[in-house]
Amino acid sequence: MSPTVNIGSSAEFSKLLSSSSVVITDFYADWCGPCKAVAPTYESLSTKYSKPGRVTFTKVNVDNQQAIAQQYGVTAMPTFLIFRSGSVIKTIRGANVPELTSAIESAVKFAGPAKPVYSSAGRTLGGSNPRGTGLSRPYSYTWKKYFDAIIAFLGLYIVTLFSLDAYRAAENSPFNVNREGGQAFTGGTKLGEKRTGAATKIGKKLGTIADLGGD
Numbered sequence: 001m002s003p004t005v006n007i008g009s010s011a012e013f014s015k016l017l018s019s020s021s022v023v024i025t026d027f028y029a030d031w032c033g034p035c036k037a038v039a040p041t042y043e044s045l046s047t048k049y050s051k052p053g054r055v056t057f058t059k060v061n062v063d064n065q066q067a068i069a070q071q072y073g074v075t076a077m078p079t080f081l082i083f084r085s086g087s088v089i090k091t092i093r094g095a096n097v098p099e100l101t102s103a104i105e106s107a108v109k110f111a112g113p114a115k116p117v118y119s120s121a122g123r124t125l126g127g128s129n130p131r132g133t134g135l136s137r138p139y140s141y142t143w144k145k146y147f148d149a150i151i152a153f154l155g156l157y158i159v160t161l162f163s164l165d166a167y168r169a170a171e172n173s174p175f176n177v178n179r180e181g182g183q184a185f186t187g188g189t190k191l192g193e194k195r196t197g198a199a200t201k202i203g204k205k206l207g208t209i210a211d212l213g214g215d
Helices: 009-018 031-050 065-072 097-111 136-161 164-172 188-215
Strands: 021-030 056-061 079-085 086-091
Touching: 009 021, 009 056, 021 097, 031 056, 031 097, 056 097, 056 164, 079 097, 079 136, 086 097
Parallel strands: 021 056
Antiparallel strands: 021 079, 079 086
16 A cells, blocks of 8 residues: 555645655646656655655645645646645656655655654663662561561560469560560560569569458
8 A cells, every 4th residue: 555645635735744744745637647657756755765754745636636736836747845844845846757766865864763662761670770779678677577576475485384483484584675684685575565564463463362361
């Protein structure tokens, strides 16, 4: 299928002039012998250089689109007009194949290279973090905190489980964070506080019962 656009209205032509960087237009007539002679060359150039949105080849039948022909002062066929950003930069009258080819080859350079589909740089998996920070540090810190708490809990639990005096064993345990005169394990602060508080309450109740028995 030929990429050449056959213009059907002035509005369509105006839209193409505003949407494409370079527009090459062949003004022709069905009864024009030279127009028919140069048509294969024009179609070949269109197939080779057409680029959507950047280089567009068009054909205007002067008998069907007289308003467009009059607007650009076309009085002889074929006439080729080359537009850049909506303005005429080159006019070629007659079926001069070498001149037409040279003019089109020069014009397509104004369209520039194709725009990339994705302009932003991507990141690959396993690549370095541009901000210089990783996700491993906060996660490793959190797991260490939980691990220390579990060790403290298990240590305190085992010490009190196999002792006849659970309260005293808990107080003297290296896992007791409230232990005085020694270095306590860093994890399990809340657990130590709760156990100490509970033991204190039990001691008070036992003392009260003893007082009542003595009376």
